[in-house]
Amino acid sequence: MTPEKTPLIRIRDMSKSYQMGEVVVHALNGITLNVDPDEVTVILGPSGCGKTTLLNQIGGIDSPTSGSIRVNGNEIQDLSQRGLTRYRQESIGFVFQFFNLIPNLTARENVEFVLEYVMDLPSREVHRRAEELLGKVGLKGREDHYPFQLSGGEQQRVSIARALSKDPKILLADEPTGELDYITGKMILGLLASIASDGRGVLIVTHNKEIAKIAHHVVYLRDGRVLREEKNRNPMDIKDLEW
Ligand SMILES: Nc1ncnc2c1ncn2[C@@H]1O[C@H](COP(=O)(O)OP(=O)(O)OP(=O)(O)O)[C@@H](O)[C@H]1O
Ligand SMILES: [Mg+2]
Numbered sequence: 001m002t003p004e005k006t007p008l009i010r011i012r013d014m015s016k017s018y019q020m021g022e023v024v025v026h027a028l029n030g031i032t033l034n035v036d037p038d039e040v041t042v043i044l045g046p047s048g049c050g051k052t053t054l055l056n057q058i059g060g061i062d063s064p065t066s067g068s069i070r071v072n073g074n075e076i077q078d079l080s081q082r083g084l085t086r087y088r089q090e091s092i093g094f095v096f097q098f099f100n101l102i103p104n105l106t107a108r109e110n111v112e113f114v115l116e117y118v119m120d121l122p123s124r125e126v127h128r129r130a131e132e133l134l135g136k137v138g139l140k141g142r143e144d145h146y147p148f149q150l151s152g153g154e155q156q157r158v159s160i161a162r163a164l165s166k167d168p169k170i171l172l173a174d175e176p177t178g179e180l181d182y183i184t185g186k187m188i189l190g191l192l193a194s195i196a197s198d199g200r201g202v203l204i205v206t207h208n209k210e211i212a213k214i215a216h217h218v219v220y221l222r223d224g225r226v227l228r229e230e231k232n233r234n235p236m237d238i239k240d241l242e243w
Contacts, residue, residue, distance in 0.1 A: 014067030
Protein backbone atom coordinates (compact mmCIF):
# COMPACT_ATOMS: atom_id res chain seq x y z
CA MET A 1 0.00 0.00 0.00
CA THR A 2 1.34 3.47 -0.85
CA PRO A 3 1.51 5.78 2.19
CA GLU A 4 -1.05 8.61 2.36
CA LYS A 5 0.32 11.97 1.22
CA THR A 6 0.18 14.88 3.64
CA PRO A 7 -2.58 17.02 2.15
CA LEU A 8 -1.88 20.52 0.97
CA ILE A 9 -5.40 21.53 1.96
CA ARG A 10 -7.38 19.62 4.58
CA ILE A 11 -11.03 20.57 4.99
CA ARG A 12 -13.17 19.03 7.74
CA ASP A 13 -16.91 19.41 8.22
CA MET A 14 -16.82 22.95 6.85
CA SER A 15 -20.06 24.89 6.38
CA LYS A 16 -20.88 28.36 5.14
CA SER A 17 -24.23 30.08 5.53
CA TYR A 18 -25.32 33.55 4.56
CA GLN A 19 -28.02 35.42 6.45
CA MET A 20 -30.21 37.23 3.93
CA GLY A 21 -32.72 39.17 6.04
CA GLU A 22 -35.06 36.50 7.43
CA VAL A 23 -33.66 33.75 5.25
CA VAL A 24 -30.48 31.70 5.83
CA VAL A 25 -28.77 30.42 2.67
CA HIS A 26 -26.76 27.25 3.36
CA ALA A 27 -24.18 27.51 0.59
CA LEU A 28 -21.89 24.76 1.96
CA ASN A 29 -23.01 21.95 4.29
CA GLY A 30 -20.29 19.92 6.04
CA ILE A 31 -17.58 19.72 3.39
CA THR A 32 -14.79 17.23 4.10
CA LEU A 33 -12.04 16.81 1.53
CA ASN A 34 -8.30 16.88 0.92
CA VAL A 35 -6.37 18.53 -1.87
CA ASP A 36 -3.06 16.73 -2.33
CA PRO A 37 0.22 18.16 -3.58
CA ASP A 38 1.36 17.33 -7.11
CA GLU A 39 -2.23 16.73 -8.13
CA VAL A 40 -4.94 18.44 -10.15
CA THR A 41 -8.17 18.29 -8.17
CA VAL A 42 -11.36 19.18 -10.02
CA ILE A 43 -14.59 20.03 -8.23
CA LEU A 44 -17.49 19.41 -10.53
CA GLY A 45 -21.00 20.64 -9.94
CA PRO A 46 -23.93 22.60 -11.36
CA SER A 47 -24.56 26.32 -11.03
CA GLY A 48 -25.32 27.35 -7.45
CA CYS A 49 -23.89 24.20 -5.79
CA GLY A 50 -21.28 26.22 -3.86
CA LYS A 51 -18.12 26.07 -6.01
CA THR A 52 -17.14 29.74 -5.80
CA THR A 53 -18.11 29.84 -2.12
CA LEU A 54 -15.77 26.92 -1.46
CA LEU A 55 -12.84 28.58 -3.27
CA ASN A 56 -13.46 31.84 -1.40
CA GLN A 57 -13.19 30.01 1.96
CA ILE A 58 -9.98 28.22 0.92
CA GLY A 59 -8.48 31.40 -0.54
CA GLY A 60 -9.06 33.35 2.67
CA ILE A 61 -11.41 35.81 0.97
CA ASP A 62 -14.32 34.76 3.17
CA SER A 63 -14.48 32.73 6.40
CA PRO A 64 -16.50 29.60 7.11
CA THR A 65 -19.44 29.55 9.52
CA SER A 66 -18.07 26.34 11.08
CA GLY A 67 -15.53 23.60 10.52
CA SER A 68 -11.84 23.59 9.71
CA ILE A 69 -9.59 24.45 6.75
CA ARG A 70 -5.92 23.67 7.21
CA VAL A 71 -3.37 24.64 4.62
CA ASN A 72 0.08 23.14 5.05
CA GLY A 73 -0.99 22.22 8.57
CA ASN A 74 -2.09 25.76 9.54
CA GLU A 75 -5.68 26.58 10.39
CA ILE A 76 -6.65 29.54 8.18
CA GLN A 77 -9.09 30.86 10.77
CA ASP A 78 -6.29 31.15 13.34
CA LEU A 79 -4.23 33.48 11.15
CA SER A 80 -3.94 37.12 12.19
CA GLN A 81 -5.14 39.75 9.72
CA ARG A 82 -1.53 40.18 8.61
CA GLY A 83 -0.97 36.44 8.38
CA LEU A 84 -4.10 36.12 6.27
CA THR A 85 -2.94 38.85 3.89
CA ARG A 86 0.45 37.16 3.52
CA TYR A 87 -1.26 33.82 2.95
CA ARG A 88 -3.44 35.30 0.19
CA GLN A 89 -0.54 37.13 -1.41
CA GLU A 90 2.17 34.51 -1.18
CA SER A 91 0.59 31.07 -1.16
CA ILE A 92 -2.50 31.45 -3.31
CA GLY A 93 -2.91 32.13 -7.02
CA PHE A 94 -6.58 32.86 -7.66
CA VAL A 95 -8.20 32.80 -11.10
CA PHE A 96 -11.54 34.49 -10.43
CA GLN A 97 -14.72 33.48 -12.24
CA PHE A 98 -15.26 37.11 -13.27
CA PHE A 99 -11.52 37.89 -13.66
CA ASN A 100 -11.29 40.82 -11.18
CA LEU A 101 -8.77 42.71 -13.30
CA ILE A 102 -7.88 46.25 -12.26
CA PRO A 103 -9.77 48.29 -14.90
CA ASN A 104 -7.39 51.25 -15.13
CA LEU A 105 -4.28 49.06 -15.59
CA THR A 106 -3.30 47.46 -18.90
CA ALA A 107 -2.92 43.69 -19.30
CA ARG A 108 0.82 44.08 -18.75
CA GLU A 109 0.35 46.28 -15.69
CA ASN A 110 -2.19 43.88 -14.16
CA VAL A 111 0.50 41.18 -14.18
CA GLU A 112 3.40 43.49 -13.34
CA PHE A 113 1.54 44.77 -10.29
CA VAL A 114 1.75 41.31 -8.69
CA LEU A 115 5.37 40.72 -9.70
CA GLU A 116 6.41 44.09 -8.35
CA TYR A 117 4.44 44.44 -5.11
CA VAL A 118 3.93 40.83 -4.06
CA MET A 119 7.06 39.19 -5.44
CA ASP A 120 9.21 42.30 -4.96
CA LEU A 121 11.24 41.64 -8.13
CA PRO A 122 13.52 44.23 -9.75
CA SER A 123 11.85 46.19 -12.54
CA ARG A 124 13.72 44.57 -15.46
CA GLU A 125 12.73 41.13 -14.20
CA VAL A 126 9.13 42.31 -13.65
CA HIS A 127 8.96 43.47 -17.25
CA ARG A 128 10.51 40.31 -18.65
CA ARG A 129 8.32 37.91 -16.63
CA ALA A 130 5.09 39.77 -17.40
CA GLU A 131 5.87 39.67 -21.11
CA GLU A 132 6.77 35.98 -20.94
CA LEU A 133 3.58 35.06 -19.07
CA LEU A 134 1.31 37.06 -21.36
CA GLY A 135 3.02 35.34 -24.29
CA LYS A 136 2.38 31.95 -22.70
CA VAL A 137 -1.35 32.61 -22.45
CA GLY A 138 -1.40 33.72 -26.10
CA LEU A 139 -1.68 37.48 -25.54
CA LYS A 140 1.38 38.69 -27.40
CA GLY A 141 0.43 41.99 -29.02
CA ARG A 142 -2.32 42.68 -26.48
CA GLU A 143 -0.05 43.67 -23.58
CA ASP A 144 -0.97 47.34 -23.65
CA HIS A 145 -4.73 46.89 -23.88
CA TYR A 146 -6.94 47.88 -20.97
CA PRO A 147 -9.45 45.26 -19.80
CA PHE A 148 -12.34 47.02 -21.62
CA GLN A 149 -10.34 46.69 -24.86
CA LEU A 150 -10.04 42.91 -24.43
CA SER A 151 -12.55 40.16 -25.17
CA GLY A 152 -13.91 38.06 -22.27
CA GLY A 153 -11.53 35.20 -23.11
CA GLU A 154 -8.57 37.58 -23.32
CA GLN A 155 -9.43 39.07 -19.94
CA GLN A 156 -9.66 35.57 -18.53
CA ARG A 157 -6.18 34.83 -19.85
CA VAL A 158 -4.75 38.00 -18.25
CA SER A 159 -6.25 36.83 -14.98
CA ILE A 160 -4.57 33.43 -15.48
CA ALA A 161 -1.19 35.02 -16.27
CA ARG A 162 -1.54 37.11 -13.12
CA ALA A 163 -2.29 34.04 -10.97
CA LEU A 164 0.59 32.05 -12.50
CA SER A 165 3.04 34.93 -12.04
CA LYS A 166 3.47 34.10 -8.36
CA ASP A 167 4.27 30.46 -9.08
CA PRO A 168 1.87 29.80 -6.20
CA LYS A 169 1.90 26.86 -3.83
CA ILE A 170 -1.85 26.54 -4.42
CA LEU A 171 -3.62 27.56 -7.59
CA LEU A 172 -7.38 28.05 -7.25
CA ALA A 173 -9.18 28.42 -10.57
CA ASP A 174 -12.88 29.21 -10.91
CA GLU A 175 -14.27 28.14 -14.32
CA PRO A 176 -10.91 29.03 -15.88
CA THR A 177 -11.98 28.09 -19.40
CA GLY A 178 -15.52 29.50 -19.18
CA GLU A 179 -14.86 32.13 -21.83
CA LEU A 180 -12.46 30.16 -24.00
CA ASP A 181 -12.80 28.23 -27.24
CA TYR A 182 -11.56 24.68 -27.01
CA ILE A 183 -8.11 25.16 -28.56
CA THR A 184 -7.27 28.06 -26.24
CA GLY A 185 -9.00 26.21 -23.39
CA LYS A 186 -6.76 23.19 -23.80
CA MET A 187 -3.66 25.36 -23.92
CA ILE A 188 -4.73 27.10 -20.70
CA LEU A 189 -5.56 23.82 -18.95
CA GLY A 190 -2.07 22.59 -19.85
CA LEU A 191 -0.57 25.67 -18.21
CA LEU A 192 -2.71 25.30 -15.10
CA ALA A 193 -1.95 21.59 -14.76
CA SER A 194 1.78 22.27 -15.10
CA ILE A 195 1.67 24.03 -11.71
CA ALA A 196 0.85 20.73 -9.96
CA SER A 197 4.42 19.58 -9.29
CA ASP A 198 7.18 20.12 -6.71
CA GLY A 199 4.65 20.01 -3.88
CA ARG A 200 2.25 22.49 -5.45
CA GLY A 201 -1.42 21.74 -6.04
CA VAL A 202 -4.14 22.90 -8.41
CA LEU A 203 -7.82 23.10 -7.56
CA ILE A 204 -10.20 23.82 -10.44
CA VAL A 205 -13.94 24.27 -9.95
CA THR A 206 -16.20 23.92 -12.97
CA HIS A 207 -19.48 22.61 -14.33
CA ASN A 208 -17.63 21.26 -17.41
CA LYS A 209 -17.38 17.43 -17.17
CA GLU A 210 -14.69 17.35 -19.85
CA ILE A 211 -12.26 19.24 -17.60
CA ALA A 212 -12.65 16.57 -14.90
CA LYS A 213 -10.87 14.14 -17.25
CA ILE A 214 -7.50 15.84 -16.65
CA ALA A 215 -7.79 15.43 -12.86
CA HIS A 216 -6.05 13.05 -10.48
CA HIS A 217 -8.94 13.63 -8.07
CA VAL A 218 -12.55 14.54 -8.88
CA VAL A 219 -15.01 15.76 -6.28
CA TYR A 220 -18.71 15.89 -7.21
CA LEU A 221 -20.47 18.74 -5.40
CA ARG A 222 -24.27 19.04 -5.10
CA ASP A 223 -26.22 21.51 -2.97
CA GLY A 224 -23.16 22.37 -0.89
CA ARG A 225 -22.28 18.74 -0.14
CA VAL A 226 -19.73 16.26 -1.46
CA LEU A 227 -21.78 13.70 -3.34
CA ARG A 228 -18.86 11.40 -4.17
CA GLU A 229 -15.16 11.41 -5.00
CA GLU A 230 -12.85 9.64 -7.41
CA LYS A 231 -9.23 9.50 -6.24
CA ASN A 232 -5.98 8.21 -7.73
CA ARG A 233 -7.24 8.64 -11.27
CA ASN A 234 -5.05 8.49 -14.31
CA PRO A 235 -5.45 11.94 -15.84
CA MET A 236 -6.24 12.03 -19.53
CA ASP A 237 -3.74 13.76 -21.79
CA ILE A 238 -4.98 17.31 -22.34
CA LYS A 239 -4.57 17.05 -26.11
CA ASP A 240 -7.20 14.26 -26.17
CA LEU A 241 -9.94 16.37 -24.55
CA GLU A 242 -13.01 17.30 -26.57
CA TRP A 243 -15.54 19.96 -25.72
N1 LIG B 1 -22.41 36.51 -0.54
C1 LIG B 1 -23.49 35.75 -0.62
N2 LIG B 1 -24.62 36.07 0.04
C2 LIG B 1 -25.71 35.28 -0.02
N3 LIG B 1 -25.80 34.14 -0.72
C3 LIG B 1 -24.73 33.76 -1.39
C4 LIG B 1 -23.52 34.54 -1.40
N4 LIG B 1 -22.59 33.90 -2.16
C5 LIG B 1 -23.21 32.80 -2.62
N5 LIG B 1 -24.48 32.71 -2.17
C6 LIG B 1 -25.44 31.63 -2.47
O1 LIG B 1 -24.77 30.39 -2.22
C7 LIG B 1 -25.07 29.44 -3.23
C8 LIG B 1 -23.78 28.96 -3.88
O2 LIG B 1 -23.23 30.01 -4.66
P1 LIG B 1 -21.87 29.87 -5.47
O3 LIG B 1 -21.58 31.19 -6.06
O4 LIG B 1 -20.84 29.28 -4.59
O5 LIG B 1 -22.29 28.82 -6.59
P2 LIG B 1 -21.44 28.26 -7.83
O6 LIG B 1 -21.42 26.77 -7.71
O7 LIG B 1 -20.13 28.95 -7.89
O8 LIG B 1 -22.35 28.64 -9.08
P3 LIG B 1 -21.94 29.09 -10.59
O9 LIG B 1 -21.57 27.81 -11.30
O10 LIG B 1 -23.19 29.68 -11.13
O11 LIG B 1 -20.81 30.05 -10.51
C9 LIG B 1 -26.03 30.11 -4.18
O12 LIG B 1 -27.33 29.71 -3.87
C10 LIG B 1 -25.83 31.59 -3.93
O13 LIG B 1 -26.99 32.31 -4.19
MG1 LIG C 1 -19.28 30.25 -9.25
